[in-house]
Amino acid sequence: MRLRNIPGAEEEVAESPYTITDPQKSRGSWNRVFNNDNPIFIEIGMGKGRFIIEHALTYPDINFIGIEKYPSVQIRAVQKLREMEDIPNLRLLSLNAEILPEIFSEKEISRIFLNFSDPWPKDRHSKRRLTSSEFLGRYRQILKPGGLIEFKTDNGKLFEFSLEEIGEAGWVLDAKTENLHRDPVMNEGNIMTEYESKFIKLDKPIYKMIFHYE
Numbered sequence: 001m002r003l004r005n006i007p008g009a010e011e012e013v014a015e016s017p018y019t020i021t022d023p024q025k026s027r028g029s030w031n032r033v034f035n036n037d038n039p040i041f042i043e044i045g046m047g048k049g050r051f052i053i054e055h056a057l058t059y060p061d062i063n064f065i066g067i068e069k070y071p072s073v074q075i076r077a078v079q080k081l082r083e084m085e086d087i088p089n090l091r092l093l094s095l096n097a098e099i100l101p102e103i104f105s106e107k108e109i110s111r112i113f114l115n116f117s118d119p120w121p122k123d124r125h126s127k128r129r130l131t132s133s134e135f136l137g138r139y140r141q142i143l144k145p146g147g148l149i150e151f152k153t154d155n156g157k158l159f160e161f162s163l164e165e166i167g168e169a170g171w172v173l174d175a176k177t178e179n180l181h182r183d184p185v186m187n188e189g190n191i192m193t194e195y196e197s198k199f200i201k202l203d204k205p206i207y208k209m210i211f212h213y214e
């Protein structure tokens, strides 16, 4: 993704009341951050935050954590949130998901959302794909048994790669579609991301899969 550097973005994201700046300290005790025992759902690569903010508003009994490695993108979510009423079940983390097991303990997470993850088309970069076996291993460390991963993409090659990776690593595929917006069952309650709404305007099909590890 081409990225415009925004001076001061890192500081502005860090100063947001939603951002947890020392997340390692909450490993194993995220329920204390939210002050309840509700399940925790995370989105990795939240971008400008439309999806995670709308989820948090729609499902107040679930705790949501949005993760993004680039403050220059995440700052858009921080700015939007400043204009809104307080959302107590939402937090943001500004970090690379490679360190997820340092942030969450075993079984601490109930669901993971991956939306329009960067495809990293070159083979030598395949480990950076958020559905690579390396990342799947990290997810296994933090997800509750049976906890779902929901993955949406516009990229057919990344979708195929992901199906292969989950199969080889022993994950169970619960559902998939190659045209989410024409699939009334899988599209029910769908909340769109910024990228998704752009692709829909261009009439591009959206792929989605849901999978878990027992």
Ligand SMILES: C[S@@+](CC[C@H](N)C(=O)[O-])C[C@H]1O[C@@H](n2cnc3c(N)ncnc32)[C@H](O)[C@@H]1O
Residues within 6 Å of the ligand: 001, 044, 045, 046, 047, 048, 067, 068, 069, 070, 073, 095, 096, 097, 098, 115, 116, 117, 118, 130, 193, 194, 195, 196
């Ligand atoms: C193509 S954008 C999609 C943004 C948003 N999910 C959407 O659908 O509109 C992918 C986002 O994932 C973020 N990302 C990619 N790899 C990441 C990683 N390892 N850790 C955290 N964020 C990551 C990128 O910085 C980028 O903002």
